[in-house]
Amino acid sequence: MTFREDFAALRRIGVDPEGGWSRPAFSPADIEAHEWFLARGREAGLAARYDAFGNAILRLEGETGRPAILIGSHLDTVTRGGAYDGAIGVLAGLEVLSRLHAGGHRGAPVEAIAFRDEEGRFGPFTGSRAMAGLHDAEALTRAKAADGTTLAGAVAAAGFTPDNAPRDWSRVGAYLELHIEQGPVLEQAGVDLGIVTAIAGQERMSIRFVGQADHAGTAPMDQRRDAFAGAARFAEAFRRMIRAEKGGDLRGTIGVVKVKPNLGNVIPDEVTMGLEIRGTSAGLLQGVATRIGVLAEEIAAAEGLQLRLRRLYSDAPVPMADGPRTALEDAAADLGVAPARLPSGANHDAGIVGRIVPAAMLFVPSRGGRSHCPEEYTDESQIELAIDVLFKAVCVLRRADGAGLAEPGGLQARPR
Numbered sequence: 001m002t003f004r005e006d007f008a009a010l011r012r013i014g015v016d017p018e019g020g021w022s023r024p025a026f027s028p029a030d031i032e033a034h035e036w037f038l039a040r041g042r043e044a045g046l047a048a049r050y051d052a053f054g055n056a057i058l059r060l061e062g063e064t065g066r067p068a069i070l071i072g073s074h075l076d077t078v079t080r081g082g083a084y085d086g087a088i089g090v091l092a093g094l095e096v097l098s099r100l101h102a103g104g105h106r107g108a109p110v111e112a113i114a115f116r117d118e119e120g121r122f123g124p125f126t127g128s129r130a131m132a133g134l135h136d137a138e139a140l141t142r143a144k145a146a147d148g149t150t151l152a153g154a155v156a157a158a159g160f161t162p163d164n165a166p167r168d169w170s171r172v173g174a175y176l177e178l179h180i181e182q183g184p185v186l187e188q189a190g191v192d193l194g195i196v197t198a199i200a201g202q203e204r205m206s207i208r209f210v211g212q213a214d215h216a217g218t219a220p221m222d223q224r225r226d227a228f229a230g231a232a233r234f235a236e237a238f239r240r241m242i243r244a245e246k247g248g249d250l251r252g253t254i255g256v257v258k259v260k261p262n263l264g265n266v267i268p269d270e271v272t273m274g275l276e277i278r279g280t281s282a283g284l285l286q287g288v289a290t291r292i293g294v295l296a297e298e299i300a301a302a303e304g305l306q307l308r309l310r311r312l313y314s315d316a317p318v319p320m321a322d323g324p325r326t327a328l329e330d331a332a333a334d335l336g337v338a339p340a341r342l343p344s345g346a347n348h349d350a351g352i353v354g355r356i357v358p359a360a361m362l363f364v365p366s367r368g369g370r371s372h373c374p375e376e377y378t379d380e381s382q383i384e385l386a387i388d389v390l391f392k393a394v395c396v397l398r399r400a401d402g403a404g405l406a407e408p409g410g411l412q413a414r415p416r
């Protein structure tokens with residue numbers, strides 16, 4: 001079986017009658033996709049198993065005593081998502097292991113992993129975080145999907161345990177992931193391949209302006225404490241602040257706005273905004289987060305409002321590690337490919353695993369920069385080229401002295 005045949009088979013699983021693919025974590029389609037993956041691995045002569053959380057793992061044994069090289073991504077999708085996000089990375093792992101096995105190559109053990117719930121049906125990266133042992137086990141038992149399905153119920157129904165399932169990471173040498181870019185950079189540059197420099201970190205916060213509700217028709221314009229007026233001023237100033245950071249890769253978004261009481265004839269007394277900033281510089285993220293707080297305070301004071309600011313979530317950037325990244329660079333050069341180097345604004349399983357072991361990522365172009373939609377598309381020849389680069393890099397890493405691998409990118413920073 002070739003990558004194209006495997007891809008054709010996988011994309012028959014979870015086709016949504018309303019368009020695209022729906023394989024939400026631990027749904028019947030998701031379970032079928034993981035079963036298919038392990039069955040294909042067995043057919044190719046590989047050892048196939050699930051870990052206690054339900055992450056699916058294929059393994060090609062190698063020389064004893066050598067730390068394993070892992071290739072991973074995910075098979076779950078968002079609702080009515082695309083066929084490529086995650087899936088091609090898992091198929092790339094299957095293809096690389098099949099080639100190594102068929103070719104009788106020797107070296108360190110190699111694994112292909114399909115992590116569960118990358119798309120966060122039950123929370124961010126629940127599968128790779130379980131394998132990394134990063135979960136608060138008690139919080140995990142309370143995790144729920146938007147439709148009310150509990151993680152505990154869904155995982156148990158699939159035959160697994162809703163708990164951390166940490167592996168022995170001292171027996172892992174490196175982690176590699178091939179993924180679609182999910183942005184327009186590679187296509188616009190006319191480049192077939194990208195090598196990721198770092199995965200962006202993020203800061204999420206909630207900002208609430210509290211004023212006073214009054215009659216919209218009678219309260220004079222200069223005597224109002226209008227919470228929405230403060231929010232509007234803040235939103236514009238926030239955007240200017242983010243845009244002023246030229247040359248970096250900083251992104252800032254206000255994705256949540258809740259207005260109270262949200263009535264046409266009442267001056268809003270409360271507006272709550274949820275915002276996030278992302279970037280690959282930890283220092284810049286922290287600095288901007290602090291300045292956002294100062295900005296919100298100034299605007300609250302100017303508008304006669306009270307401010308409640310909460311930092312909700314903080315996740316440090318994860319730089320890709322020199323060892324596996326150089327192996328990808330060299331493999332691309334050997335194959336005559338000139339890749340672009342770019343940061344990843346989206347997080348990936350590599351952003352979780354890369355905190356523990358040296359990790360690197362390859363990107364292939366996304367047509368029109370589209371993803372998480374049925375229109376998601378990458379030319380199959382570009383995916384095959386990326387698989388060739390991955391294969392070559394894995395061959396080198398399998399033979400490499402473990403000491404030649406760099407330290408992981410973001411060990412000092414764990415998600416809260």
Ligand SMILES: [Zn+2]
Nearest residue numbers: 085086118179
């Ligand atoms: Zn993905």
